[in-house]
Amino acid sequence: MTDDRYDWRAIQERWLPEWEKLDPFRAGQRGPDAERRYALDMFPYPSGDLHMGHAEAFAIGDVIARHWFQSGYDVLHPIGWDSFGLPAENAAIKRNSNPAEWTYENIETQAESFRRYAVSFDWSHRLHTSDPEYYRWTQWLFLLLYERGLAYRKASQVNWCPKDLTVLANEQVIAGACERCGTPVTKRELTQWYFRITDYAERLLSDMAELERHWPDRVLTMQRNWIGRSTGAQVQFTIEGRDEPVTVFTTRPDTLYGATFFVVAADSHLADELCAPEQREDFETYREQVRRLTDIDRLAEGGEKTGVPLGRYAVNPVNGERIPVWAADYVLSDYGTGAIMAVPAHDQRDLDFARTFGLPVRVVVDTGERDPASTGTATAGDGELVNSGPLDGMRKQDAIETIVRRLEETGHGHAAINYRLRDWLVSRQRYWGAPIPIVYCPIDGEVPVPHDQLPVRLPDLRGQDLAPKGVSPLAAATDWVRTTCPRCGGPADRDTDTMDTFVDSSWYFLRYPSVDREDIAIDPVELRRWAPVDHYTGGVEHAILHLLYSRFITKVLFDLGYVEFVEPFRSLHNQGQVINQGKSMSKSLGNGVDLGTELATHGVDAIRLTMLFAGPPDEDVDWSDVSPTGSGKFLARAWRLARDVTSAPGTDLTTGDVALRATTHRSVAEISSLVEAFRFNVAVARLMELVNAARKAIDSGPGGDDPAVREAAEAVAIMLSLFAPYCAEDMWASLGHDPTVALAGWPVVDPALLVRETVTAVVQVAGKVRARLSVPPDVSEDTLRELALADPAVARSLGDRPIRTVVVRPPKLVNVVPG
């Protein structure tokens, strides 16, 4: 490299093979006493090559990991692939092949791109969730939950995607449509496997206290809303002609005297059971109509209430009043008990229903507002209880406590907490996933596959065998399905569903430290060494699903003694999206930006730097607003700086120009705290300032042979290695050092150089800046006041106005206030 032009292509070609040889980012190299850190990036799904979004996310994660490496920590920064999933199956059908082919081709492509992108991974901990060596342990995890009673099978109405022909978890239904393909979701009654995540609702909520301030607010809020805790009471209503009472959940037991009717979910078994013979025809017509309606259609109707009377009566336990029972679709069969007491005066939905069907409205809380029956607006606020027997005259909170006590005394109810969260449906009617390790025996029934028979491997299906049929493709592999019962040895059938791929990703971070262990899933010693994850980087699209499931599985494994912490991710940051011209990139808009093309045009460093300099990491980067060319220019400038250093390596740096040294040390101090605060854009800006200052020192200051210039250039190289590793490495070589700059060690700040000899004091007159004074940092209040008042600009600005007060805040500011 004799050319003195910055040539990023040559630099990439030179250093990539050197780094491959050095393999500098292996975990566990720093000895037993080094402090350890676990840096984790959300692992990618192998759909083709890496894209702009990956470039952003992994650049951010890499700065964090590289900063830890530079700071002397022993760092685990692993990578893997979330490699089960639907697109591989679709590709396999198209190519008449097995999904593995497409999957592992893409993994290799992405791995190659990651290497070129210079992410500081420890490749020796690599994993793929579709490897039998991995999914064996996913199946083991399933069995663990099964043995604990946390995995169970039940028949229920499930979300069904009519295009993908598979069931979906509640979390995968977005505004009534399939998360993956956007098709409106319908309901089906199926027997499926569930994980009992609702058992952990309270802990998932309360353990969030330790995530506060370390996770983004919006993620915590989304999780809280998703879990949806509400407090109230369960109340038992007798149904005429039925032995067992029906329980309802309400958050407003104080309004019990205002219940004027009773509603059960139209699609529930209860509605079917309660329907009187004379209403049977109407009910079944209505139920058919409800079943056909997707959530999207229902939303489109704008809250129009529908329903049918069931011809039965419920009895209000507090006053013995008979109230009619209706079936309606505004009551959900899978929330609470699927039945409610309707208090139209104080609940808007009940009021809408009552007004539609002419049902009575009785006010029991006087809020001072007008009668809901005439205004159409339910009154939900606090007020004085009326028409409520013993509760009359109380306020809301008193009434709630009193009525709950009475219900408990009479055995008609009790205080209760209800959650919006449902159990996690994990069965999928797909091929490319981890088979559910259960067999069905005519004699022994449901039997778990013994641990020593894991993994239950996928049979080799390809092409049309994988086409969606509404049942799992595995059902057609009869040789695979037919097996022997582990208990009695007789013929039995395997479960033909595979697990939701979110099961795979709910524990991968626990596997990374011990990927090589073939005998156990999680090596407790390795896990203790690294986990929990110190920092997790990834997209906000996983704010609920992946993060909630991971937290749940971690808690289960904690209870079983496999892990020693209850929260897997100490801190979390969500990167923004890379968009173009104000919109997210898409084929239909034709505004896609290809990462490969950008890298080929500007080089890895310029792209990484552009991503990081564009703005705060959690905000979107609009590619049409940023300048990779500008980033490239800065890198060239920094690179030239190193070449213009003429002092020898090892020169005593403390003899350098004091002014530049102070600038360097101040920059290092500031950049350190900016990087720690994830303010990478500002850190880069400060680095640019340091480069500019050093440039000036060479061109019009002490010159290139001054040790302070070497000190500045070396600091720039080390700090730049977080953002632009190739350029930094080449600078490091120019400065006469051996690779790799990535492990050179973060520059040490000399506190003596941070002390300023003079500072600028601002002098204001009536709050407007009129003069600046150069004063010592420990200037006294009196001296500063005198200096300020003696300043001619202050006198001019004051004119002949008298002075009312002088505010003095040494050493920064004086404000002279005229009378």
Add this chain to the structure above:
RNA sequence: GCCGGGAUGGUGGAAUCGGCAUACACGGGUGCCUCAAAAGCAUCUGCCCGAAAGGGCUUGCGGGUUCGAGUCCCGCUCCCGGCACCA
């Protein structure tokens, strides 16, 4: 509707313990270098008045607290994200 987050030059963004608003860049102007171009270097660049010196104004809008507000308080407008018949 509920919850969360925002609004600063032509653009991306700095300045969050109340104390120099517009750092660092992008874009643009002018000049040097060059046969020319690219690259590089120098320099200017919030708005208005002014030849200049200088002055006035400015952080979505309206109030308030304060010697002093982009920053704190009250009331709005608009934008982005999440949830949405959850009893």
